[in-house]
Amino acid sequence: MADTFASKPLTLRAARTRSPRNKWTTERIVFTTLNTVFLVLLAGLMIYPLLNTLAISFNNGQDAVRGGIGIWPRVWSLQNYSVVFHMSTLYQAFFMSVLKTVVVVATNLFFTSMLAYALSRNEFIFRRAITTIFVLTLYFDAGLIPNYLLIKDLGMLNSFNAYWVPTIISAFNLILLRTYMKSLPDEIVESARIDGAGEFRTWWQIVMPLCKPTLAVIGLFVAVGSWNSWLDTLLYNSNEQWLSTLQYELQKLLSSSMASGMNGAGQSGGAAAAAAGNQGTTPIALRSAITMVAAVPILFVYPFLQKHFVSGVMIGSVKG
Amino acid sequence: MTDNTVNKYSSPATALETSLPLATASRASKRKARKVAAKGPKRKITWDRIWAQRALMAMAVPLLLYQILFKYVPAYGWVIAFQHYRPGRGSIWNQQWVGLENFRNLFTGVNGKQFANVIVNTLGQSLLSLIVGTIGAIALALLLNEVKNLPFKRVLQNITYMPHFLSWVIVASLASVALSLPSSGGFINQALLNLHLIDHPILFLTQPNYFWQIVAGTNLWKELGWNTILYLAAITAIDPTLYEAAEVDGAGRYRKMFNITLPGIRPTIIVLLIINSGWILSTNFELPYFLGNGLVSERAQTIDVFVLRYGYQLGNYSVAVVAGIFKTVVAIILVGSANLAAKRFNQETLV
Numbered sequence: 001m002a003d004t005f006a007s008k009p010l011t012l013r014a015a016r017t018r019s020p021r022n023k024w025t026t027e028r029i030v031f032t033t034l035n036t037v038f039l040v041l042l043a044g045l046m047i048y049p050l051l052n053t054l055a056i057s058f059n060n061g062q063d064a065v066r067g068g069i070g071i072w073p074r075v076w077s078l079q080n081y082s083v084v085f086h087m088s089t090l091y092q093a094f095f096m097s098v099l100k101t102v103v104v105v106a107t108n109l110f111f112t113s114m115l116a117y118a119l120s121r122n123e124f125i126f127r128r129a130i131t132t133i134f135v136l137t138l139y140f141d142a143g144l145i146p147n148y149l150l151i152k153d154l155g156m157l158n159s160f161n162a163y164w165v166p167t168i169i170s171a172f173n174l175i176l177l178r179t180y181m182k183s184l185p186d187e188i189v190e191s192a193r194i195d196g197a198g199e200f201r202t203w204w205q206i207v208m209p210l211c212k213p214t215l216a217v218i219g220l221f222v223a224v225g226s227w228n229s230w231l232d233t234l235l236y237n238s239n240e241q242w243l244s245t246l247q248y249e250l251q252k253l254l255s256s257s258m259a260s261g262m263n264g265a266g267q268s269g270g271a272a273a274a275a276a277g278n279q280g281t282t283p284i285a286l287r288s289a290i291t292m293v294a295a296v297p298i299l300f301v302y303p304f305l306q307k308h309f310v311s312g313v314m315i316g317s318v319k320g
Numbered sequence: 321m322t323d324n325t326v327n328k329y330s331s332p333a334t335a336l337e338t339s340l341p342l343a344t345a346s347r348a349s350k351r352k353a354r355k356v357a358a359k360g361p362k363r364k365i366t367w368d369r370i371w372a373q374r375a376l377m378a379m380a381v382p383l384l385l386y387q388i389l390f391k392y393v394p395a396y397g398w399v400i401a402f403q404h405y406r407p408g409r410g411s412i413w414n415q416q417w418v419g420l421e422n423f424r425n426l427f428t429g430v431n432g433k434q435f436a437n438v439i440v441n442t443l444g445q446s447l448l449s450l451i452v453g454t455i456g457a458i459a460l461a462l463l464l465n466e467v468k469n470l471p472f473k474r475v476l477q478n479i480t481y482m483p484h485f486l487s488w489v490i491v492a493s494l495a496s497v498a499l500s501l502p503s504s505g506g507f508i509n510q511a512l513l514n515l516h517l518i519d520h521p522i523l524f525l526t527q528p529n530y531f532w533q534i535v536a537g538t539n540l541w542k543e544l545g546w547n548t549i550l551y552l553a554a555i556t557a558i559d560p561t562l563y564e565a566a567e568v569d570g571a572g573r574y575r576k577m578f579n580i581t582l583p584g585i586r587p588t589i590i591v592l593l594i595i596n597s598g599w600i601l602s603t604n605f606e607l608p609y610f611l612g613n614g615l616v617s618e619r620a621q622t623i624d625v626f627v628l629r630y631g632y633q634l635g636n637y638s639v640a641v642v643a644g645i646f647k648t649v650v651a652i653i654l655v656g657s658a659n660l661a662a663k664r665f666n667q668e669t670l671v
Contacts, residue, residue, distance in 0.1 A: 043479040049494040067503040118380040137391040143644030146397025199375035228487030251489045
């Protein structure tokens with residue numbers, strides 16, 4: 001027994017130096033090469049559609065119809081983007097998307113964190129009942145048409161309010177934030193109380209700053225969701241051009257080119273496509289440019305989002 | 321990911337706080353106190369206590385009413401399932417009542433065949449996406465786990481996570497270009513032609529028989545990387561001494577993969593499969609809506625697409641609400657039993 005214990009570290013070290021982890025055996029070289037090649041190909045497959053669209057969007061429209069463009073434009077042209085940014089509907093839609101995203105994120109963080117704070121206080125007598133009611137909304141959905149009828153009955157059809165009022169709290173984010181707030185030491189809130197801070201002040205000035213990492217993660221996910229949504233525009237605000245969003249405009253363009261593209265021509269159809277014809281570009285090139293305009297904000301914030309996502313999780317796991 | 325985090329940071333906190341004396345009103349000791357007091361008289365909710373907590377009430381109660389208004393109140397719209405609803409008649413209380421006629425129409429009557437087909441499509445697309453997606457994510461997680469060069473691994477992860485953040489509109493746009501004729505930028509046809517796998521380009525989006533595979537493939541492209549996150553987290557939680565012991569016993573790379581890693585993440589796989597199958601009627605909406613067209617609708621139309629196209633856009637509100645009720649009720653049953661199953665499974669494996 002004593003013998004085994006004494007020799008254990010020795011054999012472990014010996015095993016480690018001899019283990020294939022640190023030695024370039026033939027098997028390891030072959031596997032690593034194959035694995036690397038496969039994963040690089042896979043990553044290429046993941047990113048190729050975007051690069052292809054990017055190349056087409058910078059290519060001359062007439063030339064793009066000939067096809068065969070890979071990841072580099074054949075005939076450079078900024079014409080497509082010039083058309084996109086001169087189409088007043090798209091211009092407006094871009095700013096509406098930005099405005100909507102900003103308002104949704106701000107109201108979401110404000111109200112979700114306020115409620116999460118109240119529900120994280122153990123002395124709050126209704127916290128269980130309220131939490132249950134919110135959690136059940138994760139599973140209960142009255143359906144598309146009943147929701148539409150409610151918005152209609154509230155007089156919010158064709159108004160900016162239809163974008164942000166129905167979505168100021170997400171039950172999932174609420175639970176996430178409440179759990180994080182509960183993990184903070186009670187002494188922080190108690191010392192604020194002793195210093196004379198009321199509930200609102202404790203929430204806004206003490207607890208909120210401590211939740212920054214989680215708030216950043218939630219905010220970024222809410223922002224992505226709001227930027228990417230199109231159904232709310234279709235259901236509630238499709239009759240007012242000034243309320244149109246970028247995703248909705250792109251979807252209109254997509255469905256019109258799908259309808260006409262079925263026989264393979266990929267030509268004409270829809271107002272935007274007509275505009276494309278007048279401006280010396282083609283629907284496919286124009287659509288690529290709009291796709292990039294709709295995707296670029298996401299691709300731009302994506303690296304930051306990754307970092308925050310990871311750091312939020314890390315800080316959460318170290319806490320306590 | 322979330323569950324993992326919660327577990328990681330809540331357990332040390334509890335451990336720390338239980339070691340503190342009870343007088344410091346810490347959370348854990350309070351919990352203990354509540355357990356002890358559970359048999360005694362419950363603390364009553366009195367007006368005094370409500371008044372003392374008026375600030376918390378002011379924070380929570382308006383938002384509670386808000387949530388009830390926007391999430392539960394819409395259920396009043398379910399009454400139009402029992403009506404012959406016409407928007408022109410104004411209020412939903414001013415409609416013609418028809419009893420269960422809409423239910424009969426949808427399940428057995430004029431819409432019966434169409435709706436049965438819609439359910440088959442929903443299940444087919446969801447199950448195919450779920451199976452392909454799960455197998456793909458596990459395989460990718462295993463391969464990523466073998467990459468020892470960390471910067472390279474991080475680049476791979478960032479690239480494969482990225483499509484998750486693109487909107488379905490953009491993804492559908494990319495997919496429809498990729499699947500079109502070579503002259504419209506269809507590089508999939510181009511590649512198949514160059515490899516001499518086909519003689520003539522295929523118009524994928526006009527062939528009903530390809531539609532489920534297209535949905536599953538596009539879902540795979542969008543979510544493959546993202547779905548590896550949980551599996552990768554589960555793999556890092558496996559005890560490294562298991563691998564060392566296996567190496568000493570002469571196990572190769574594949575033995576370790578199949579006999580240590582896969583069994584190690586099996587609970588995660590099963591729990592995720594169970595939870596995801598709870599959402600099986602609710603997942604496929606955007607792709608079949610964007611990519612579907614008249615030529616493929618026999619394979620493309622799912623419940624949500626049916627509700628939006630047939631109900632909302634053609635004005636058949638009553639039938640659409642019946643379909644919506646069906647979906648919600650089945651989804652609640654599925655999610656509820658899935659959660660129960662996941663819980664039971666988790667307990668058994670933990671013990």
